[in-house]
Amino acid sequence: MGYFSSFLQQTDDRLLTKWLHYFEVYERELTRFRDRPVSFLEIGVFKGGSIPMWKGYFAEGSRLTFVDIDPECTCLAEDGTTVEIGNQADPAFLRELAQKHGPFDVVIDDGSHICPHQVxxxxxLWPHVLDHGVYIVEDCHTSYWPGFGGGYRNEASFIEYSKRLVDRMHSWYTDQDALFPFDPIAKEILGVRFYDSIVVVEKHNKKEPPATLTARDGQVKLSRRALQVRGRRSAFSGRDGS
Ligand SMILES: C[S@@+](CC[C@H](N)C(=O)[O-])C[C@H]1O[C@@H](n2cnc3c(N)ncnc32)[C@H](O)[C@@H]1O
Structure with missing residues (x-):
């Protein structure tokens, strides 16, 4: 909690609102982005308390963009940061936002927490996350609240959407093409990590399908036979899997 606990002691009148256990997740997921300027986006400004927190956290020269639907948030921008006003559920707004400020190393969705908005x-924004960047969705416990478009095992919840991302990440491997076809997003996801109330999706643009590695007597061999024997030619072709 090093940086965060000292930041919290020095906050001013701009209210910051996060769950306590998020700070440990930030340490685990974001520390590696601190040694160089990054492009960062947070959805959800509210009273602006997270703006100085992220400004102090990331390296000098980082591009920090914040989004809120409430026009009153505009005045909360400070030097070196930008606040854009728009609806996180509006694809046209997101496109414009990404064109203006993307691509991003880190995206944090701390906006409405309404499941269809999160999806x-x-x-x-996922297409505008950089290779080895992370997309972080907070307050995913709303996936268990019907009032936020969730509810236990509700297919429309963000948690259920994220569980399906786990399947889609593994679509290289299945031999049940009709039931479970290859999904090109498998070429982009390094991992989907579930924490209490937070989902993190990490991007890794994979030029090649996964390979098994064998090593003996100093000889290293790679093989994709496990995929090829299953006839998964789609996994070896272009982005559309055609
Ligand atoms: C939880 S607060 C953000 C807290 C802030 N990130 C912090 O750490 O202090 C959520 C914010 O999301 C904004 N919001 C709600 N619906 C939104 C939407 N559809 N698009 C963008 N922002 C939205 C609200 O106006 C509110 O300011």
Whole structure:
């Protein structure tokens, strides 16, 4: 908690609102982005308390963009940061936002926490996350609240959407093409990590399908036979899997 605990002691009158256990997740997921300027986006400004927190966290020269639907948030921008006003569920707004400020190393969705909004933002912004960047969705416990478009095992919840991302990440491997076809997003996801109330999706643009590695007597061999024998030619072709 080093940086965060000292930041919290020095906050001013701009209210910051986060769950306590998020700071440990930030340490685990974001520390590696601190040694160089990054492009960062947070959805959800509210009273602006997270703006100085992220400004102090990331390296000098980082591009920090914040989004809120409430026009009153505009005045909360400070030097070296930008606040854009728009609806996180609006694909046209997200496109414009990404064109203006993307691509991003880190995206944090701390906006409405309404499941269809979380899905719309992920779908609109994931293509604009950089290789080895992370997309972080907070307050995913709303996936268990019907009032936020969730509810236990509700297919429309963000948690259920994220569980399906786990399947899609593994679509290289299945031999049940009709039931479970290859999904090109498998070429982009390094991992989907579930924390209490937070989902992190890490991007890794994979030029090649996964390979098994064998090593003996100093000889290293790679093989994709496990995929090829399953006839998964789609996994070896272009982005559309055709
Ligand atoms: C939880 S607060 C953000 C807290 C802030 N990130 C912090 O750490 O202090 C959520 C914010 O999301 C904004 N919001 C709600 N619906 C939105 C939407 N559809 N698009 C963009 N922002 C939205 C609200 O106006 C509110 O200011």
């Amino acid at each position: 719309a933002s992920f779908e609109g």
